[in-house]
Amino acid sequence: MKNFIGLQFFLLFLLPITMLGQTPKKDLAKLTYDELKKSFWDNERTPKKQLEYANAYLVKAKEENMPIEKARGCFLLSLVLVSENDKALRYLDSAIVYTKDLNDTKYPAYAYSGKGYVYKRQFKYKEAINNFLIAENIAKNNNLDLYYDTKFSIATLRSEELGEVNEALYLYKQCFNYYKNKKIRTPEYSYSYQQVIFALADAYKALNQTDSATYYNKLGYWESNFTKDYEINALFTLNEGANLVLKKSYKTALDSIKKALPKMIFYKNNGNILASYFYLGKVYDGLNQKDKAVRNFIKVDSLYNVNKRITPEFVSGYPYLISYFKKNGDKENQLKYITKYMFIDSILQTNYKELTKKLQKEYDTPNLIIERESLIESLNNDKIKTYWGLAILFIITILATALALYQYQLKKKYRSRFEKIINKSDELIENQDVNSEVKRIKTNITKIEDIGIGEELIKLILAKLNRFEKENGYLESNITVQMLSTTFETNSKYVSRIVNVHKGKTFVQYINDLRIEHAIIKLKENNKLRKYTIQALALEFGFNNAESFSTAFYKKTRIKPTYFIKKLDVV
Template identity: 25%
Template sequence: MNRTIGIDSSLYYMNEMLSTDNVSYKTFAYAAIEYLKTREKQAVDIQFYKDSINKYLPKVLKTKKNYTILFDIHILLGNTNKRRGLIKPALENYIKAENYARSANDIERIIKIKGNVALIYQNMEELSKALNEAKNTLKLIENNKDALADKYQLRKYKTRLNLGAIYTTLYRDSITNNEYADSALFHYNSLLKNKYYKLSSYRYARINYNLGTIYTLKKEYSKANHFLEKSIKLFKKNNSFSFLYKSHFNNGYNYYMANNLEKAKKSFFSVFQIKKDTLLDSKYVNTHKYLFQIYLKQKNNDSASYYSNRYHKLLNLASIKENKQIIGAVKLDAENNYNKKIDTLTKSIIKKNYYYTAIIIGLILILLVSIYLIVKNIKEKKEAKKRLSELLLKVSKKEKVKDKNFSSSKNLNIKDEQHQQIINGLLKIEEKLYFLKEEFNLYNAAKKIGTNTTYLSKVIREYKKMSFSEYTNELRINYIVNTMSNDKKVRAYTTQAIGEIGGYKNAKSFTRIFKNYTGITPYQFIEKIDKES
């Protein structure tokens, strides 16, 4: 399964292993194939592998002889879930793997899985748990130095690298707490200075990259570039294009912040050379933004305009595909102001005073828009919190959630028979759960009721004060909330599977809509329900 060797041989032997009668090996083979295909972004029949593993895994006897392979199976399942963004199932698999490692008294595997658990807690943004797990792992390594033998240094390296990453994240979230930065630097520098570590050039590259990251956060851009330049050389040597891409971008950012515009441009152009096909990636998108700003400072209007247009196009693509990573990584409130700056820059050649006035007005407008967005965000959070409290209260009282569906409305003042016919049709749709079907839309709903889309939209807007799309989401989310509240089995499903119950085929879209309605994600809602049940 080593990347440097290639996966073809591994897949070949795993497929051969599927023909065995030994259920332990057969289960391991299914788990390994699913993980490899997921890791390499190959097509995977998720339901097939899920059914196969669920069929054979319970048949593996939980005996001392099988503890090791059960560990391997669950760590593979955990890795697969983690790559799919299924954090809770991944954590559950890792915990099972740890239990088997402890039962087998296999110290090396215990240490290995605890490192995975620490990474999961980082992904869940539970940094205190991640830090505690990593610290305990480091103690465990030191206490079992002899047992680990030649693997002692490697395990210590990985754990210290992980500890440094956790402290870096803590510092990023609390930039005034220099103790976090000092702790991160301590762990990274200890890796560089320890002469007993026999590390590959790739591992040294990772250390230098992480040191560059922490100094970037400390705004010590010259030091950051010093370590990033070292990491770039080593990543090139190892053909590690993913980290090479990140290093060039971070290098460009540091040079930009230090006002070394030419070196910044060179680094950003290196980003394009590595990832020409990456459209929906925050670093790729922001590379265009920084190049626009560089050319703007250099008064090169044509190049500034080119990268500004490219930046806008990429943002539109990100918006269309609902890519939250990018939307969160860029400041949309300042978008229109970039083109204004280009216009004012051109006019400044003729009239400088007008240029400065326009800039001041632009900054004031950005400030006002920012204040408006902040106030709006606070208000929306308060409304979401209130909505969630009401929702949880209903769930705790075992009431069926019915907020804005017609079946919950009483004493509607119906204007005429045509309106009554449409409302009766909507009542049937709610009662027969037609809104859960994938083909449910405004046109099909109108056709089923025997009216047209214009009238149907008008009736919903008039009586429910919402659009047809909002009405559909209300019905679906209410149904999902009720189903999760009453059926513990459903709460164990993946986010994708839960969304499909309510007629959503896209997990990201479902999560976004669910959070808009309840104020929290489906995963957080399940946690709250489980705690209260």
């Protein structure tokens, strides 16, 4: 229930437009920029007309050679062509080129934010985040509204697509604290403010903190009712209905969802029409009306067939359908929904999404494959499926089996690496055998003879390095070989060479390995640290950001820090 969010940067473009009257379609070249923009947005549900106005806007800007207006024209065209990803990206890149040196309060930040949204639609989350961060960085200095709007876009991506709800919640709260001090019932801020309220309610619902979700649903309902934003108002009603399902208040939930569904249909909000049917299914299941629950979960599947978009939140209807048809001996429908469920699971995994732990426990891939093969055999014996149908199903099964085996082997490797780390008390396993280690030591002895440093100086620097390690000097962020050499009162080349020879690694690798070894010990000893975010842990252990910490951790241990922490909590 979050499909109404994510387009807010489009709306920011709309806000500065003055309240002009409807412009009749005449000679578009004679219209002003504001009139063209107004006409563009007045035809929001008519893309062909929007395309005419956007093209006219860009033509006018090029004729008058106005860089900022050329950028806006390109941006408008990207909105119309948002479903044609490559074209939209080309126009947004042009907008960036036109305005990169203008220091405008909106461009090129809008264009970078627009690119983030396009990449998000393509499931290219890394590229999306990168462009949102560029937009956020630009806006931070000259447009705080856009800065927090972009921060919100980053939060929704992390929450909806990557499942990082706690991290997103932290960002949502920052946005909420910013907007609540604005004129929240004016057109300029009401929509953004209500979006943030909805995001908070939805995040708390996802975390099963139902009382907090109810608080923000009620606040959002009140605010959207005051500003007469009826679609968002209905979304708060629907979201509270879903929240009441978690509270098992099924009758009250049913009333809320039935009130919201007609409005979702009226506004053609396909994502939340699907959400409405999903939670109706959950309600009827809670009321023990299984047939009605099945009818609603089938409607969810029908909407997926049309729109080809679904999030992990709404996938649990498929195991319900599989179980229902299995109990009723309907093998054909049982097989149909197993096939669909496995296909959606593979798509979600490809797009870096994950099914919930509950779904994984109820219908993990190996069990589905076994059940699928049994059904195929049964249907074949009954001559229900044709030869080609069985061949296709067989190929899908083979592919699914290969995927399951690959995931199993990967998990097995991770478990093995984790156990090696846990069982090693003073140092980490470096994935080197004894022979290779002996060879390295012999090589180091040979190198010592060639480095051209006196033996006494080597001993002195090694002693200082030993003290540096014992005093945890490596936890200081931004430590460099030059800084350490100054502290040691010696030449940086000497320190670098001695680290290379005696430690068998570069200076950067030496520092990072010390930090990771320290991090592993502390995470094992202190369970409070395990509750930190990856960003907070990075700073705690001397790294400047989460990415550099995660990279160094994986390079040292061959597992990700999130996996290591998760496994520590269950050891």
